Amino acid sequence: MGLCVTREKSSLGMRPHSRHHVNFVQSSAAPAVALPAAAAPESNRWSPPIQFPDGSPSLLENTSAMHASSPSFTPLLSPPPSLPLFLSLSFSLMVRFQVCGKNGETVAELEGELLRKKRVFSYFMLVALEAGGPLRALLLLVTSPVIYLLDLIGLAGAAIRVMIFISTVGMRPSDLTAVARATLPKHFFSDLSEMAFEAFSGHGGNKFVATFMPRLMAEYFLREHLGADGVLGPELLVAGGRFTGLVAALPPSLIVPRRVSDALLPSKELCSAAPPNRRPKPVIFHDGRLVAPPTELNSFAILLWLPMSVPIAIARMLVGLLLPYNFHFIACAALGLRLRATFSPTAPPVGPTLFACNHRTLLDPVIAATLLRRRLSAVTYSLSVISEALSPISTVRLSRERKQDEETMKKLLRGGDLVVCPEGTTCREPFLLRFSPLFAEVAEEIVPVAVAAGGGMFYGSTVRGYKSLDSFFFLMNPTPEYRLRFLERVAGGEGAGEEVAGRVAAAIAAELGFERTGLTRRDKYRVIAGSDGRVEAGK
Structure with a gap:
């Protein structure tokens, strides 16, 4: 040729x-x-x-x-x-x-x-x-x-x-x-x-x-x-x-x-x-706020929706901050936020429990608390000051030091339920990143949670943008949706980290139809932003 x-x-x-x-x-x-x-x-x-x-x-x-x-x-x-x-x-x-x-x-x-x-x-x-x-x-x-x-x-x-x-x-x-x-x-x-x-x-x-x-x-x-x-x-x-x-x-x-x-x-x-x-x-990591291609018609629709989306997003945020859990479902349904949860045949755990979920947006732990109607704590590697202040649940930063993070998670578990996202960062595509094994060593029983979240207009995560606006952008969608599936409990314990983390990841991937990868949080940030993923205090 x-x-x-x-x-x-x-x-x-x-x-x-x-x-x-x-x-x-x-x-x-x-x-x-x-x-x-x-x-x-x-x-x-x-x-x-x-x-x-x-x-x-x-x-x-x-x-x-x-x-x-x-x-x-x-x-x-x-x-x-x-x-x-x-x-x-x-x-x-x-x-x-x-x-x-x-x-x-x-x-x-x-x-x-x-x-x-x-x-x-x-x-x-x-x-x-x-x-x-x-x-x-x-x-x-x-x-x-x-x-x-x-x-x-x-x-x-x-x-x-x-x-x-x-x-x-x-x-x-x-x-x-x-x-x-x-x-x-x-x-x-x-x-x-x-x-x-x-x-x-x-x-x-x-x-x-x-x-x-x-x-x-x-x-x-x-x-x-x-x-x-x-x-x-x-x-x-x-x-x-x-x-x-x-x-x-x-x-x-x-x-x-x-x-x-x-x-x-x-x-x-x-x-x-x-x-x-x-x-x-395949494109596994990508950034940007818009879900659909911004054609002339789509761009015009976004422009018309923006003036209405801001007050609606603020109202949806106030639901989590001001109302008791018993009123969340009614208020969310009235504001167009669709929430759905399904549980495995095993009865929901009664005592302090560690919930391990795949990570879609910063709202994952908040939605889990709403659907369980229980107070939860969440751990994160990096979170902006604004997001931490507006969170309706307790959030604790991890230091990336294994021994110190292990003690922090055990202390939180002694005080109540804990939600962790072992991937360490969000992934928009149908792929699971490598699960950090630390969570599997701090709890005797772990409940895997398969999370599916979406909105037709805006993504609720970013790398290059302002992470403090991630949750706000997700709530600006016309009909944001969250579906959680609480799976069968998996036995954890000291010394079983890698094996248990693999079983938890396999259960979540099978439920969602996702493909497992060996990629990590660091890989994502290096590809998109050329950094290690640490969030500046002002972002």
Whole structure:
């Protein structure tokens, strides 16, 4: 396969439209007709910002680097015979650069090919909100009708430029990189086409992906989760350590002809027979407040809901702070907070009990106390001062010193029931992190608790944001839901930590249908924030 980048000029002799095409073409295409050097001025060439594995310079640097990196580089005057006739008729004067590697590179378009949808507004909205703040996101939403109109009348390149400018101007590169690592992969992954990915990963040679979006936005996901060797996309310009909102090279239209790309997709039989290891790397850790992709409609719905969500969230918090447990169910139901608990056939424990649950939000111990109608204490590795002050139950910080933490937990158990989250941090996806074995050594009996929590609009956890607002954001959802399943008791005791922790984790994973992993709290914070997870006092 070959990588083909094209430029089209207007047949009316007007200024070039600067339309670029990236197409799948066969390396065995018929010999091309060479253009005179004057027909393809250096200033009009667009080159994808990729590095070849052999260490040759980036194609973005200059045309001589392009010649040096691929001996088969040839300017073309007409589309190769592999293109359908109806596409050939749309080119009046076209300069096509063909780069063919030794093994044959494969290039696929991200929008509309690897991703099922071509619309990219939601990804720019995530950048604007998570890296730029709510005011930048509001400006992008207000501008969305203009962006849609530009796209509708065939000025997709202008629409992309507007979104890039609004979402990145004045932003530090580190902020965009953080969002590209922590927030965007989850939303990319949810829109990934399995059939296209199987076809993409099944081709030999180096694999490249072309995208409308700035390279920094998509590169981490494509390399880390899809195994791409290079990413072709616009390069953001930086001045004074911040983005200018402009790009060095922006292809307004990256077109993979449907009839050509479809020929590369395997049949349904081949897809069903694909090796099981040919799957994208799952997204286990991610950040950001929004659950659903912030499309124009979803963003507008969030904007309308925000004025009502704040007083509702405050009222839901006051229920736990002011009302007795006996009134919690009625008050929560009236305010749209859905709570449900189921118990194993074994009678609920009577004496001081240790409850071990998987961790979804900071409200896990509070909801457990509400459903049990019992006063509980909770231990945590790090908690903001604000969250600790607003908690309706007693919370105690652990020191990360094993002997000291063991004594703290035993002391709390002697005084009443205790809730622990052995994972040490929240995980949004259907995975269980490694359970710390300390909890299994401080109690004779342990009750595993399978926790499922969700809201359709906001996540109740964060890494890069303000953790003091985690519970508030969860309660801002229109209909937040908690479902707890109290499982059969497991015998604990000194010296049985690892084994008991594994049994507790296995019981919870089986109940929820989650996959167990060996990942820890430290892994999560290193991936998302590059830290060890300690919370600053003010956050």
